[in-house]
Amino acid sequence: xxxxxxxxxxxxxxxxxxxxxxxxxxxxxxxxxxxxxxxxxxxxxxxxxxxxxxxxxxxxxxxxxxxxxxxxxxxxxxxxxxxxxxxxxxxxxxxxxxxxxxxxxxxxxxxxxxxxxxxxxxxxxxxxxxxxxxxxxxxxxxxxxxxxxxxxxxxxxxxxxxxxxxxxxxxxxxxxxxxxxxxxxxxxxxxxxxxxxxxxxxxxxxxxxxxxxxxxxxxxxxxxxxxxxxxxxxxxxxxxxxxxxxxxxxxxxxxxxxxxxxxxxxxxxxxxxxxxxxxxxxxxxxxxxxxxxxxxxxxxxxxxxxxxxxxxxxxxxxxxxxxxxxxxxxxxxxxxxxxxxxxxxxxxxxxxxxxxxxxxxxxxxxxxxxxxxxxxxxxxxxxxxxxxxxxxxxxxxxxxxxxxxxxxxxxxxxxxxxxxxxxxxxxxxxxxxxxxxxxxxxxxxxxxxxxxxxxxxxxxxxxxxxxxxxxxxxxxxxxxxxxxxxxxxxxx
Numbered sequence: 001x002x003x004x005x006x007x008x009x010x011x012x013x014x015x016x017x018x019x020x021x022x023x024x025x026x027x028x029x030x031x032x033x034x035x036x037x038x039x040x041x042x043x044x045x046x047x048x049x050x051x052x053x054x055x056x057x058x059x060x061x062x063x064x065x066x067x068x069x070x071x072x073x074x075x076x077x078x079x080x081x082x083x084x085x086x087x088x089x090x091x092x093x094x095x096x097x098x099x100x101x102x103x104x105x106x107x108x109x110x111x112x113x114x115x116x117x118x119x120x121x122x123x124x125x126x127x128x129x130x131x132x133x134x135x136x137x138x139x140x141x142x143x144x145x146x147x148x149x150x151x152x153x154x155x156x157x158x159x160x161x162x163x164x165x166x167x168x169x170x171x172x173x174x175x176x177x178x179x180x181x182x183x184x185x186x187x188x189x190x191x192x193x194x195x196x197x198x199x200x201x202x203x204x205x206x207x208x209x210x211x212x213x214x215x216x217x218x219x220x221x222x223x224x225x226x227x228x229x230x231x232x233x234x235x236x237x238x239x240x241x242x243x244x245x246x247x248x249x250x251x252x253x254x255x256x257x258x259x260x261x262x263x264x265x266x267x268x269x270x271x272x273x274x275x276x277x278x279x280x281x282x283x284x285x286x287x288x289x290x291x292x293x294x295x296x297x298x299x300x301x302x303x304x305x306x307x308x309x310x311x312x313x314x315x316x317x318x319x320x321x322x323x324x325x326x327x328x329x330x331x332x333x334x335x336x337x338x339x340x341x342x343x344x345x346x347x348x349x350x351x352x353x354x355x356x357x358x359x360x361x362x363x364x365x366x367x368x369x370x371x372x373x374x375x376x377x378x379x380x381x382x383x384x385x386x387x388x389x390x391x392x393x394x395x396x397x398x399x400x401x402x403x404x405x406x407x408x409x410x411x412x413x414x415x416x417x418x419x420x421x422x423x424x425x426x427x428x429x430x431x432x433x434x435x436x437x438x439x440x441x442x443x444x445x446x447x448x449x450x451x452x453x454x455x456x457x458x459x460x461x462x463x464x465x466x467x468x469x470x471x472x473x474x475x476x477x478x479x480x481x482x483x484x485x486x487x488x489x490x491x492x
Contacts, residue, residue, distance in 0.1 A: 016279075078248060173272065
């Protein structure tokens with residue numbers, strides 16, 4: 001089965017597509033640009049969702065839900081916002097179908113045209129701030145710390161499973177504050193929540209930074225982001241947190257009465273991550289044989305494969321496996337016994353490697369005699385013979401080691417592919433070869449756009465926690481003065 005996966009070296013894009021489909025994560029649907037997330041893929045997303053939901057609630061946020069449909073007039077109230085999303089909006093114009101009078105099938109009923117067209121939610125700032133106007137009257141009503149888990153639609157022309165689809169799943173936090181300082185602190189807090197999730201659960205080293213003006217979220221004053229390197233050297237934006245200032249409060253006239261009775265506009269943030277994280281998980285860690293999943297996000301931690309020839313051997317091996325399964329599950333890990341009798345063990349090994357299960361345990365008649373089992377790690381392919389009594393403890397230890405090793409491997413790879421450059425020729429060479437490049441930039445959108453047009457590289461962020469290089473220099477393109485280096489890369 002794993003032989004059906006194109007190698008990364010041969011065709012990285014095809015390798016990614018192969019893994020998504022063949023590891024049973026997702027597939028294309030009958031709707032252009034939309035995907036079906038299969039049970040195994042959704043189980044990984046559920047683990048991500050569960051961890052993030054807990055982290056949000058630990059920071060005081062509560063879940064809510066807002067409408068899928070947004071009146072078109074709402075979107076037009078914030079000029080930058082509508083300009084940023086206009087080309088991606090799906091629009092509902094009618095509310096009923098009718099039998100086709102000219103032939104088979106159905107057509108739109110022309111008498112059912114909506115008085116106001118509706119936008120299928122591309123993001124929820126407008127509908128939420130229209131709602132917050134009813135919730136906020138006084139300083140006593142603040143802050144509001146809401147999050148919603150939802151789907152959104154952005155009519156992408158070029159789609160790829162998980163990375164860019166017309167419909168995708170995400171969470172979006174929307175908060176309201178009495179002061180600018182509180183809102184800025186909230187935006188910073190949430191980008192650090194995302195960074196911690198990426199590093200501790202996804203085993204994904206990320207750079208936290210600030211987006212340039214041209215790369216900000218439409219309608220934001222500032223956008224913070226986390227950027228990760230994939231195995232082809234491209235960057236992937238894994239999460240964003242936006243300081244929205246008072247833009248949406250002013251657009252929807254959301255004011256609150258201060259302690260002294262005066263009226264002030266509310267300060268806002270929004271922040272989100274999506275099923276794009278699934279793409280990051282695949283591209284950052286996996287190999288030519290399949291997925292490599294961090295144990296903290298793996299739906300199945302241990303798979304057991306029995307080796308036997310006779311019914312008597314099968315019964316004895318499965319009996320031992322059931323006992324070990326209970327012990328390992330009591331230690332907090334999920335276990336699958338692959339007892340399919342119509343498949344060879346080699347096929348099973350390849351299938352579970354493809355699915356990225358962190359640990360495989362094999363037991364045969366000789367293992368029963370010796371009181372041992374064979375344990376194999378997915379990340380390094382290392383095999384070891386372990387005493388039957390030490391299995392649960394060994395599995396627990398391996399899960400920690402695998403989680404750390406996957407992070408270290410991704411971290412070392414990023415470090416080996418990150419460099420400083422001071423000339424445009426060197427910049428172009430490194431960008432073309434898949435590097436994160438730290439270079440001086442003169443701070444103008446004109447220079448930023450010219451570099452993007454000529455090299456397809458963008459400023460991923462102005463780093464604030466990793467690769468922070470504040471030093472005097474000259475822009476690699478214009479030669480004008482610069483006081484710090486920014487992070488360039490090609491990106492998904």
